[in-house]
Amino acid sequence: GDSVIQMQGQVTLSENDFLFINCTYSTTGYPTLFWYVQYSGEGPQLLLQVTTANNKGSSRGFEATYDKGTTSFHLQKTSVQEIDSAVYYCAMRGKVVGQLTFGRGTRLQVYA
Amino acid sequence: EAAVTQSPRNKVTVTGGNVTLSCRQTNSHNYMYWYRQDTGHGLRLIHYSYGAGNLQIGDVPDGYKATRTTQEDFFLLLELASPSQTSLYFCASSEGARQDTQYFGPGTRLLVL
Numbered sequence: 001g002d003s004v005i006q007m008q009g010q011v012t013l014s015e016n017d018f019l020f021i022n023c024t025y026s027t028t029g030y031p032t033l034f035w036y037v038q039y040s041g042e043g044p045q046l047l048l049q050v051t052t053a054n055n056k057g058s059s060r061g062f063e064a065t066y067d068k069g070t071t072s073f074h075l076q077k078t079s080v081q082e083i084d085s086a087v088y089y090c091a092m093r094g095k096v097v098g099q100l101t102f103g104r105g106t107r108l109q110v111y112a
Numbered sequence: 113e114a115a116v117t118q119s120p121r122n123k124v125t126v127t128g129g130n131v132t133l134s135c136r137q138t139n140s141h142n143y144m145y146w147y148r149q150d151t152g153h154g155l156r157l158i159h160y161s162y163g164a165g166n167l168q169i170g171d172v173p174d175g176y177k178a179t180r181t182t183q184e185d186f187f188l189l190l191e192l193a194s195p196s197q198t199s200l201y202f203c204a205s206s207e208g209a210r211q212d213t214q215y216f217g218p219g220t221r222l223l224v225l
Contacts (some may be wrong), residue, residue: 102155
């Protein structure tokens with residue numbers, strides 16, 4: 001069945017460090033892929049999405065590349081700030097109309 | 113920006129108790145969802161609906177009922193609450209098949225003693 005894998009449960013960085021969060025997916029075909037961000041005390045919100053395989057998505061300094069060869073959609077940012085501390089979810093639109101499959105989430109903690 | 117509200121924001125009940133969580137969205141979205149969020153599991157879909165009167169089963173439906181009374185309102189019912197249902201519950205909405213972005217509410221924290 002469809003699945004989204006985020007192996008990193010927690011990432012701890014200092015300000016201006018480089019961020020890389022792994023995400024791989026498993027399904028047939030080329031799904032639309034998403035990154036959602038959840039700040040403390042709030043619901044998740046869309047960070048970026050990519051519909052077409054081998055395209056990039058970017059928002060607020062974050063970037064993700066849809067790599068159909070490796071079935072990956074890793075999230076990266078060149079220089080993180082303390083305000084980026086949040087939980088990041090990778091998600092995929094699977095076969096069921098209107099339904100998303102989420103990864104387990106990666107908690108990012110950035111220290112000043 | 114889509115607006116999704118949830119009530120109550122916090123709820124405490126006892127084992128065997130009856131709980132109703134409410135969700136309202138004000139952007140005429142067709143799809144509405146109920147998720148639970150637990151450490152180590154992320155977001156898991158309980159039930160969803162693509163219109164008033166419609167209900168679809170998600171990935172973790174056991175112990176939950178849901179009802180979509182109008183396009184705006186979606187309710188999650190726990191008729192015999194158990195401690196395993198202690199969690200943070202999120203409601204979300206989306207326009208539908210062509211527009212996947214889901215807009216989430218602020219969440220309801222439920223504690224079952």
